[in-house]
Amino acid sequence: MELLIVGGGPVGLAAALALRERGIRSSMTVLEAAPAGRQVYSDRNIALSSGSWRFLRRIGVALGDAPQAPITRVEVSQQGSFGLLTLDAADIGRAELGAAITYPALMSALHTAIGTTDIALRHDARVTALESSGDDTRVALANGECLRADGIIIADGAGGITLPGTRHHSRDSGHVAVLASVTASRPQPGLAIERFTAHGTLALVPRSDGDWTAIWAQPRADAERALALPDEAYAAMLNEAAGRALGTLTLAGARTQFPLVWHLREPRSSGSLVAIGNAAQGLHPAAAQGLNLGFADARVLASTMAACKAAPIRERFATFARRRAPDRLLRMGFSGLLAHGFHRGGWILDVPRGAGLMALQLATPARRALLRRLVLA
């Protein structure tokens, strides 16, 4: 059996490793558009759940030496109003909810792991088209090559290759995430913050260098104004919104921006083609669920392929899509709620929002169930 994986990002590489770890012995090639050694990674700080870390260890990704920032507690609150929800690792009997790592450190560990296997990773291999008719599936590369495979796993992120038989729904959220590294005057190791502010949802995620990454999703016009502000003025605006949990925040680096585009591919499988990770769904980063969801895709795809070895590949891909539906819905819903449902929308919503946070704080079983779902799955 010949498997092709389109996209050598974290999800494509993890899927290849997971398939091998589950004993799928087919010939496997990962096709990555970027040239070798010249992949340009954003320095984004990625918060990964305990479940994702466990998965990476199991598929042979050695992250022991990579700098990490453990996350033990998440505080959810709103600017200028009542309501505080604390999600604590101790609530589910754990030392940590997860840890953050930079995207380049993660990619470097994934490449090292791939290098110890017989999985072929081809750089400079941009896929331009996919064709699937019956069991005959092919990809066309930008260099004119045409490759055939028994199954093709699409992990091209927001690359947007057209997948015959599936529909790609995409919507510009109208929001832009403004990112900045900040130093806290009263650092609380392990603390991550999620805050509903007058401008949009603000997340503060610990970094391995002792700073925090501030990810502030704002309507495009507000974000443009915020990006044009001098450092001190932006820091003042950030401090006003962030509250005092970490003391005073000062900017520790340049600000960058990411347009927030929501997208979904449905159905995600068609014949011998299946989409995973950001190729299947693009989430708002407010809830830090995008890559966690992508790794869960890779894990479940591998276990489904292994469990139904006798079934044709098209059936295995369809079974995988069905199995992933509930978790996908939960995490997309949770991210959407944090990003948009809780977007301020005026003081009149402060009361139900605050009451909702407090209700979840008091409803210990519901809080623990949500935590287990997001952290351990």
Ligand SMILES: Cc1cc2nc3c(=O)[nH]c(=O)nc-3n(C[C@H](O)[C@H](O)[C@H](O)COP(=O)(O)OP(=O)(O)OC[C@H]3O[C@@H](n4cnc5c(N)ncnc54)[C@H](O)[C@@H]3O)c2cc1C
């Ligand atoms: C600001 C920000 C913060 C985030 N923080 C978090 C977080 O804290 N926690 C979390 O879980 N997630 C987070 N995310 C989401 C996370 O970054 C993504 O979910 C993750 O990168 C998706 O991985 P992927 O492999 O699916 O796609 P990508 O990382 O986009 O990789 C896709 C790969 O496919 C290649 N490719 C594209 N087109 C082609 C083609 N035609 N042919 C061949 N190769 C191709 C690309 O070069 C790339 O290498 C964040 C995202 C943003 C923007």
